[in-house]
Amino acid sequence: MNLYATKGAINARLVPLVDRLAAAGVTPDQITLAAVPVALIGSVCLLLSPQAPALLLAIPVLAGVRILLNLLDGNMARRTGKIHPRGELFNELGDRLADTAFLAPVAFLPGADARIVLLGVLAGVLASYTGITAKAAGAERLYGGILSKPGRMALLVVFCVWAAIAAPDPTVWTWFGPILLLGTTLTLLERIVTAVRRLP
DSSP, X not given: OOGGGGHHHHHHHHHHHHHHHHHTTOOHHHHHHHHHHHHHHHHHXXXXXXXXXXXXXXXXXXXXXXXXXXXXXXXXXXXXXXXXHHHHHHHHHHHHHHHHHHHGGGGGSTTOOHHHHHXXXXXXXXXXXXXXXXXXXXXXXXXXXXXXXHHHHHHHHHHHHHHHHHTTOGGGGGTHHHHHHHHHHHHHHHHHHHHHHHOO
């Protein structure tokens, strides 16, 4: 589920949209920060879904918007030359906030094991931290792994659609935590090994 492999091709297709947004005065930082409220809306939808399962069907749209915004901000920053250290801070902090907002609420859904889900979220944050730290130490930013950010969103989308169809069956969420924890742990280990190999 390393969906970063298609990033270059997708970015090329987004150039016309990036140019239109830039011409309208939209900045890369605005696009970066917009992903946070999108994720918070997703969080609310997940938390309310036991009473209104149809809200789960909003998650695929919101997760897609989040990933699109993540692609647009970097694309625009490079295309317009508006690359600055603060933008990188906004990008990384916004990503961690959005990831947590999308994934952590599953811990509170019927059928989910809160401890396992939250450990999976933590492992995902640590995997991201490892990728950032590798860059700070002199290597390139590490994005790969079996359950990188796009993969985590894809996993959440699959379970949301499944849970919406199977409602009110709470056992659907039983498997989310173990899969998330396994995938993010393997991603963390892969990035640690890659970082160690690439750094002097």
